[in-house]
Amino acid sequence: xxxxxxxxxxxxxxxxxxxxxxxxxxxxxxxxxxxxxxxxxxxxxxxxxxxxxxxxxxxxxxxxxxxxxxxxxxxxxxxxxxxxxxxxxxxxxxxxxxxxxxxxxxxxxxxxxxxxxxxxxxxxxxxxxxxxxxxxxxxxxxxxxxxxxxxxxxxxxxxxxxxxxxxxxxxxxxxxxxxxxxxxxxxxxxxxxxxxxxxxxxxxxxxxxxxxxxxxxxxxxxxxxxxxxxxxxxxxxxxxxxxxxxxxxxxxxxxxxxxxxxxxxxxxxxxxxxxxxxxxxxxxxxxxxxxxxxxxxxxxxxxxxxxxxxxxxxxxxxxxxxxxxxxxxxxxxxxxxxxxxxxxxxxxxxxxxxxxxxxxxxxxxxxxxxxxxxxxxxxxxxxxxxxxxxxxxxxxxxxxxxxxxxxxxxxxxxxxxxxx
Amino acid sequence: xxxxxxxxxxxxxxxxxxxxxxxxxxxxxxxxxxxxxxxxxxxxxxxxxxxxxxxxxxxxxxxxxxxxxxxxxxxxxxxxxxxxxxxxxxxxxxxxxxxxxxxxxxxxxxxxxxxxxxxxxxxxxxxxxxxxxxxxxxxxxxxxxxxxxxxxxxxxxxxxxxxxxxxxxxxxxxxxxxxxxxxxxxxxxxxxxxxxxxxxxxxxxxxxxxxxxxxxxxxxxxxxxxxxxxxxxxxxxxxxxxxxxxxxxxxxxxxxx
Numbered sequence: 001x002x003x004x005x006x007x008x009x010x011x012x013x014x015x016x017x018x019x020x021x022x023x024x025x026x027x028x029x030x031x032x033x034x035x036x037x038x039x040x041x042x043x044x045x046x047x048x049x050x051x052x053x054x055x056x057x058x059x060x061x062x063x064x065x066x067x068x069x070x071x072x073x074x075x076x077x078x079x080x081x082x083x084x085x086x087x088x089x090x091x092x093x094x095x096x097x098x099x100x101x102x103x104x105x106x107x108x109x110x111x112x113x114x115x116x117x118x119x120x121x122x123x124x125x126x127x128x129x130x131x132x133x134x135x136x137x138x139x140x141x142x143x144x145x146x147x148x149x150x151x152x153x154x155x156x157x158x159x160x161x162x163x164x165x166x167x168x169x170x171x172x173x174x175x176x177x178x179x180x181x182x183x184x185x186x187x188x189x190x191x192x193x194x195x196x197x198x199x200x201x202x203x204x205x206x207x208x209x210x211x212x213x214x215x216x217x218x219x220x221x222x223x224x225x226x227x228x229x230x231x232x233x234x235x236x237x238x239x240x241x242x243x244x245x246x247x248x249x250x251x252x253x254x255x256x257x258x259x260x261x262x263x264x265x266x267x268x269x270x271x272x273x274x275x276x277x278x279x280x281x282x283x284x285x286x287x288x289x290x291x292x293x294x295x296x297x298x299x300x301x302x303x304x305x306x307x308x309x310x311x312x313x314x315x316x317x318x319x320x321x322x323x324x325x326x327x328x329x330x331x332x333x334x335x336x337x338x339x340x341x342x343x344x345x346x347x348x349x350x351x352x353x354x355x356x357x358x359x360x361x362x363x364x365x366x367x368x369x370x371x372x373x374x375x376x377x378x379x380x381x382x383x384x385x386x387x388x389x390x391x392x393x394x395x396x397x398x399x400x401x402x403x404x405x406x407x408x409x410x411x412x413x414x415x416x417x418x419x420x
Numbered sequence: 421x422x423x424x425x426x427x428x429x430x431x432x433x434x435x436x437x438x439x440x441x442x443x444x445x446x447x448x449x450x451x452x453x454x455x456x457x458x459x460x461x462x463x464x465x466x467x468x469x470x471x472x473x474x475x476x477x478x479x480x481x482x483x484x485x486x487x488x489x490x491x492x493x494x495x496x497x498x499x500x501x502x503x504x505x506x507x508x509x510x511x512x513x514x515x516x517x518x519x520x521x522x523x524x525x526x527x528x529x530x531x532x533x534x535x536x537x538x539x540x541x542x543x544x545x546x547x548x549x550x551x552x553x554x555x556x557x558x559x560x561x562x563x564x565x566x567x568x569x570x571x572x573x574x575x576x577x578x579x580x581x582x583x584x585x586x587x588x589x590x591x592x593x594x595x596x597x598x599x600x601x602x603x604x605x606x607x608x609x610x611x612x613x614x615x616x617x618x619x620x621x622x623x624x625x626x627x628x629x630x631x632x633x634x635x636x637x638x639x640x641x642x643x644x645x646x647x648x649x650x651x652x653x654x655x656x657x658x659x660x661x662x663x664x665x666x667x668x669x670x671x672x673x674x675x676x677x
Contacts, residue, residue, distance in 0.1 A: 225541045287533040289526055292515075296523055299512035306474060306510045307524035308495035366514035 038360045038415055039372050046379050053386035060389055064255035068265065071253070072189040072336070074374075074381040075274040076101075076329045077348065081355035081373035082281040083325035086291075086318050088356055089298040091365035092146065092153035094319070096160030097326050097352050100138055101345030102168035104131050105330035109177040109340025112184065124184035131327040138164070139323030143316030161349065168342040178339035188336030189268035197254045200266035204250035208243045215239050270332045274374070277328060281321075282370045290317060298366035354401070355380050358408040362416065380404070423486040425450050425615040426471065426502075426584055431480035433466050440466040441477070442639040448584065448615040453606060455630035455647070456619045457659055463639040464619050465507070468586050471617070472504040473497035484584070495524070501583035505590055507619075509573040513562035517554075518543035520561055521576045546575045550605075567598045574605065585609060585616045591625060603629060623652055623659075637662040 054061040080097050087094045108131040116123045138160075145156040186193045195203070215235055222229050253271075254264040285291035293314045296304040305311050329348075334340050359376025361368030383404060387397045424447040433441040441463045448454050456464040470477040473494040482489045484500045491497050497504070511520050518539040527535045527542070540558070547554045551571045561569055570593065577585055587606075591599040606616060606629055620626050626633060627647060635642040635658040642658045645665065653673050654665040661672055 221537050225537055227537070227540060227544075283533075289528075289534065292519060292523075292526060292534060296512040296515060296519070299514035300510065302508070303510035303512050304523070306472075306494050306504070306506065308493065308498060309524050366512070 036360070039369065039375070041411075042358065042360060042372065042375050042379065046375065046382065049379065049382050049386070053382065053389070057386065057389045061386055064252050066385065066389070067252050068256045068268065070378070070381055070385050071271045072268050073385060074377045075189075075268075075270040076332050077351045077355050077381065078274045078374045078377040079277050079329045079332065080322075080325050080348065080352040081359065081377050082277055082370045083322040084352050084356040085359075085361050085368040085370055085373045086281075086285065086294050087153070087322055088353075088361045088363060089365060089368045090294050090315065090318055091298050091301065092315070092318070093353070094142075094153065094157045094160075094322055095349050095353075096142065096157040096164055097322065097329075098345040098348030098350075099161045099164035099168065100135070100323060100326040101330045101333060101348055102342060103164040103171070104135055104138070104327045105334045105344045106168045106171040106177070106340045106342055107131060107134055108327075108330060109180060109334050110171050112180055113177050113340075114172075118181060124181040127184075128327075128331055131330060132324050135323035135325070135327030135330075136320045137323070138326070139320035140316060142323070143319030146319065147312040147315035165342075165346075168344070171342070172340075174342055176339050176341045178337075180334060180338050180340075185335050185338050187269050187273065187331055188334070188338070189270040189332075190336065190338075191258060193270070193335075194253070194265040194268045195272070196266040197264040198266075200250050200254055200264075203267065203272075204246050207246050211242045211246070212239050270336070273328065273332060277325065278370055278374055281325075284321070285370055290314065294318060295366060300366075350405070351377075351380055351401075354405040354408065357405065357412065360412075362412055363409065364416065376408075422449065424448060424483070425452075425485060426617075427483040427486075428467070428471060429481045429483070431467060431470055431477050431482075433463075433470055433475070433477050439639050441470070443480075444636065444639075444641040445480075446634045446641065446644065448617060450583075450613045450615055451610050452632070453610060453616045453618055453630045454644075455626035455633040456617060456636065457621070457623065457626055457633055457655065458636035459659065460621065462636040462659075464636050465588060466639075467636070468504075468588060468617055468619055471497065471502060471584075472586055473502075474504075498525070498580070501581065502586065503577035503580065503582035503584070504586040505573050505577045505588065507589040507592060509569055511561045511569060511572060514560050516560055517547060517557040517564075517572050517575075520572055521546070521579055523576075525580070542579070543575070546579055547571060550575055566593050567595075570594060570598065570602075574602075578609070583614060585614055586619070587616060588619045589621070590618070591620070591622070599625075623655060627652060627655075635659055 050062060060066060080101070084094060084097070108127045111130060112118065112123055112127040116126065142153075142156050142160055145151045146153045215238065219229060219235055250267065253267045256265050257263060258265055285294070293304065293309045296307065296309060297311055297314060301311065330344070333344050337344070355376035356368065356373045357363060357376065358379055359369070359372035359374065361373060380401065383400060384397060387400065392400075426448040427445075428447070429445050431441055431444050432439070444463070444467055446454065446456070446467070456468065458464045469475055471482060471491065473491045473496050476492045482491055484502075489496075489500050491500065491502075512523065515523070518536065521543045522539045527538045529535045543557055547557055551568065554568060554571060556564070561572060564572070570590075574590075590602050594602065603625075606618070609616060618626060618630055630647050632644055633647050633650070633655055634644040635655065637659065640662075642662050643664045645655070650665055653676060654668060656676050657663055657665065657668040657672055660676060661668065663672065
């Protein structure tokens, strides 16, 4: 390191020193909470949607039973949306996820029922593993066309949308495969597909402890380096908010009983799967080189390449992750249906892309968060679920969801314009 | 004289039908600034990008400290201690300063995860030395001023003990005050024994800072001269007419004005 004292010392940038004074209330708040204003807007939107739907449905929407169903319904789209965030952040798109889900789901069901002996204890874990491996292969296939072949992701995955839907049909020539392994069915969150009250409480409290631990550990580390820190009350308030959310979630899931009994259901297994995916994907996005490179590629592809990042390998990796997540979503879907049908996941790509975009992933690339995508998935599913409760026809529901997607992207455009 | 830090011999680079660089040889000694001059499209950026690893050359050889160096990627270039400050700065606008500084060579924790705190620590140290007013280093780079962005790009190049620095139009986006500071920085780096290729279309900048000038025209090297032994008009003649000082006639020089 050369000695550079005083060099550029008189740099005329005084904004840096003045900027705290000019921060708006909103910016102050988001700085303290670590949430950006756009995520806060989405949270506000979700609250408004919930309250309005609850009033319109005369209180049916915010019952434990409906919230339980909402959580299960959100998990398939949520799982895939976490991967779509990385895809869109890196300035690509994946239109094939619904078809890939259908194809992988058919493969899993076919292997489980017609290839391996149904009832063997190793059967369903092996089919899940094979499904995830196959998802990775699908990702390599599509990623290679994009990264090595230079074909735009839009075209490659549009082809994939057709090809894998065709593939889903060909696995069994269109036959539905059912029933599946009884243990496997638990992954779909049916009547027995939840973990009960005690386990839910245990997990919930562990989660609260983990949140507190990570917040305070990060703070201690910043203190050791002498970095500027948020006030302690702000951090404690954030921990309290998280704890309230986690405990509230457990309370709601435990308030919904199994049919004709007073045994609480607890957290549904598919929601646990989704939460596990969220944790792994957040880790991947925030704490690994891979995640850093995905965001760098989205921010400035040329700079990423000049920094020595292997852009091609990273691109293929993104689609491999996406393919594996499609396999996990396929597991939840088939387990929930207790069958493999070739129409599974039709049009899911639209919900997944919408969830990512509504959750704050910018189509211009470089911006997006995993928790935001889950929020987006819950918003989409809330609208759909609420309209079903209201008896809105499926045609009208499609129109509303379509409008919401356009409005979300419009919001993204306006938001970015105002930022400049 | 000592072994050159860098020797580029007979470099050629072709893009489709365009011969962007044609049989060019330049060299650079420790503690020396070599100015690369030429019009837009003369091939100076292309020449230097083959050294930076942005694209491999079609012909010619590169020697670093007298040893043959195969440079095909930016990573190769960095492994030889070659750092580049691009005209575009090549920053990922959505990332903060520490992430940009360490892009492609992140500091990792014992668990194999990104060590953001360690990177922020180092980034604060180096950026503070370049620019003590620099406080908002955790903001995305796109929210920073031109001078701050330039500081980030420069800090990235000097953070890893660069031996050879390539500066492509380092002052193009800066005001006069900031330009003066870049000049001061170059003087300091020279004292450290770092060799600098300075690419510019601004003759005055290059005259003030460089020890030698190499002039390119239409992809070819016109010639290399000690800066102290030529006049600005003679160099202008090299740039515009493609003639060496000794071949320039009084009429040629008059035609420049």
